[in-house]
Amino acid sequence: MKIFSAQQIYDADNFTITKQDISSDILMERSALRIFEWMHQRLQGAQVKIHLFCGIGNNGGDGIALARYLQENGYDIKVYVVNYSEKRSKDFLINLDRLKDRKLWPEFLDGNHDAPKVQREDIVVDAIFGIGLNRPPAPWVGELIGHLNVSGAFTLAVDIPSGMFMERIPENPEHVIRANYVLSFQAPKIPFFLPQTGIYVNQWELLDIGLDAEYLLTTQTAFEFIGKPEVLPMYIPRLKFTHKGTYGHVLAIGGSKGKIGAIRLASEAALTTGAGRVTAQIPKCGYLPLQTSVPEVMVEADDQEDFLTNFFVSDSHSVVCLGMGMGQEDKTVSAFNRFIKQYTGPLVIDADGLNILAKHPELKGHLPKDAILTPHPKELKRLLGDWKDDFEKLELVKAFSIKYKCIVILKGAHTIVVQGGKGFINSTGNPGMATAGTGDVLAGMVASFLAQGYGPLQASIFAVYLHGLAGDLAIAENGYEAMTASKLIDFIGKSFLELFKRPEPAPEEQQQQP
Ligand SMILES: NC(=O)C1=CN([C@@H]2O[C@H](COP(=O)(O)OP(=O)(O)OC[C@H]3O[C@@H](n4cnc5c(N)ncnc54)[C@H](OP(=O)(O)O)[C@@H]3O)[C@@H](O)[C@H]2O)[C@@H](O)CC1
Numbered sequence: 001m002k003i004f005s006a007q008q009i010y011d012a013d014n015f016t017i018t019k020q021d022i023s024s025d026i027l028m029e030r031s032a033l034r035i036f037e038w039m040h041q042r043l044q045g046a047q048v049k050i051h052l053f054c055g056i057g058n059n060g061g062d063g064i065a066l067a068r069y070l071q072e073n074g075y076d077i078k079v080y081v082v083n084y085s086e087k088r089s090k091d092f093l094i095n096l097d098r099l100k101d102r103k104l105w106p107e108f109l110d111g112n113h114d115a116p117k118v119q120r121e122d123i124v125v126d127a128i129f130g131i132g133l134n135r136p137p138a139p140w141v142g143e144l145i146g147h148l149n150v151s152g153a154f155t156l157a158v159d160i161p162s163g164m165f166m167e168r169i170p171e172n173p174e175h176v177i178r179a180n181y182v183l184s185f186q187a188p189k190i191p192f193f194l195p196q197t198g199i200y201v202n203q204w205e206l207l208d209i210g211l212d213a214e215y216l217l218t219t220q221t222a223f224e225f226i227g228k229p230e231v232l233p234m235y236i237p238r239l240k241f242t243h244k245g246t247y248g249h250v251l252a253i254g255g256s257k258g259k260i261g262a263i264r265l266a267s268e269a270a271l272t273t274g275a276g277r278v279t280a281q282i283p284k285c286g287y288l289p290l291q292t293s294v295p296e297v298m299v300e301a302d303d304q305e306d307f308l309t310n311f312f313v314s315d316s317h318s319v320v321c322l323g324m325g326m327g328q329e330d331k332t333v334s335a336f337n338r339f340i341k342q343y344t345g346p347l348v349i350d351a352d353g354l355n356i357l358a359k360h361p362e363l364k365g366h367l368p369k370d371a372i373l374t375p376h377p378k379e380l381k382r383l384l385g386d387w388k389d390d391f392e393k394l395e396l397v398k399a400f401s402i403k404y405k406c407i408v409i410l411k412g413a414h415t416i417v418v419q420g421g422k423g424f425i426n427s428t429g430n431p432g433m434a435t436a437g438t439g440d441v442l443a444g445m446v447a448s449f450l451a452q453g454y455g456p457l458q459a460s461i462f463a464v465y466l467h468g469l470a471g472d473l474a475i476a477e478n479g480y481e482a483m484t485a486s487k488l489i490d491f492i493g494k495s496f497l498e499l500f501k502r503p504e505p506a507p508e509e510q511q512q513q514p
């Protein structure tokens, strides 16, 4: 699913208005009606107090139009206009007049009075600012937002939480609505997915307001949101007359004394994701433990006891997956140096592979085309240097990906796969996965898909999605805290099955079945 910029949404608006030959207030009417339907379905006329805080732009207009629907259907509402500017939008004014025609007079707030009382058991509709916010709110508006946040009332944000920018982080974190639920129009917004701004969104849902399908389909976006509909078509079925050679050979290089587990996890994940064969190259100390813990993995031991001193890559290996638990001994660094200068095939670099690259920036130029790097935030910082905020981080990663023609998998709550100027934001996964070794599992999964013939971008996106899905299935049985990387591997198979599950039929469909 595409993630549009604010400008693209405004363009979609205009395109739709022209093509459908409608006035702009029709779009506002649709937006308000969709929100009303959403609320009405859940509230069923319940007499809970609903406070609507409306700005003076189109986001505010949505709120004012919504108030009309709520009033017509007997809800107990109170409408406030947060009067932060004289520049009221045309459609806001149209809807304000419609409200007044119904003898409903909002209370105008201008910062000269105490903020209205809101009880914990009330509902707040936040329609103060939408995607048009372009500077920090005035202090009194920010304080009003803070006041609503501490009220404890259930807060439903229209389009985006007020105070959230589309392209940068807020100056004052207290001056952003902390939304229990965001009803966003047509497409999700990029700040929902970044660590510094996603914290303001508990849950979000999309409402279809009928923006023009041609515009939505043909417009290129800088980001996409990856769910099941995006990954399913990537799947390459396994065929009957095939053998293990068909599904590639992953060479996993890494491990050091005390960290043989990392290579075990990556190797086992690669096999479990479908690679035909996996060979692990590890220091001698890991030979027995690895052979006995995963008998399917072939093991080649280094002459050195505790760390790697040589990498042996042959034509039989289709993919190299490198760095998990590897350490950064001088001789390991030298081996990496020799390897990266001559290897040109498919490559996944994780953990200490990334740390070595960070310490020896001259080696970055030797990365083979479409190498896949899987840094967590600290590794990324070592690789790229510091950044001002999450938005700048994304720009730095994009520039890095373009310069070195590589793919960066930016691990986090919403892992983002970046290739060139584009980012693919993952939808699966959960906080239970913030535990040692889950990154090693991911590296093995990416390598496995590469070995099976998936393109580098597809392998990255598919592995990230499935890794998160396995995590989601695993916590359903284990809970967050008891989640371990080994358990995650146990759920890779189920996550493939989940991909092909058909949705449960709705209750009425079930009844119709014979
Ligand atoms: N296609 C869709 O998705 C549809 C979207 N719709 C809705 O429209 C919303 C976007 O509406 P919007 O453009 O009028 O902007 P909104 O956020 O209401 O702000 C209002 C104005 O405030 C100003 N301003 C900015 N920062 C400020 C500040 N700190 N302090 C004071 N003023 C500030 C700035 O104007 P400026 O003063 O800069 O000229 C800005 O224009 C969108 O989120 C959705 O809810 C639907 O109605 C129809 C279909």
Ligand SMILES: [K+]
Pocket (backbone or CB within 6 Å): 059, 126, 127, 128, 129, 130, 157, 158, 159, 160, 161, 162
């Ligand atoms: K809002």
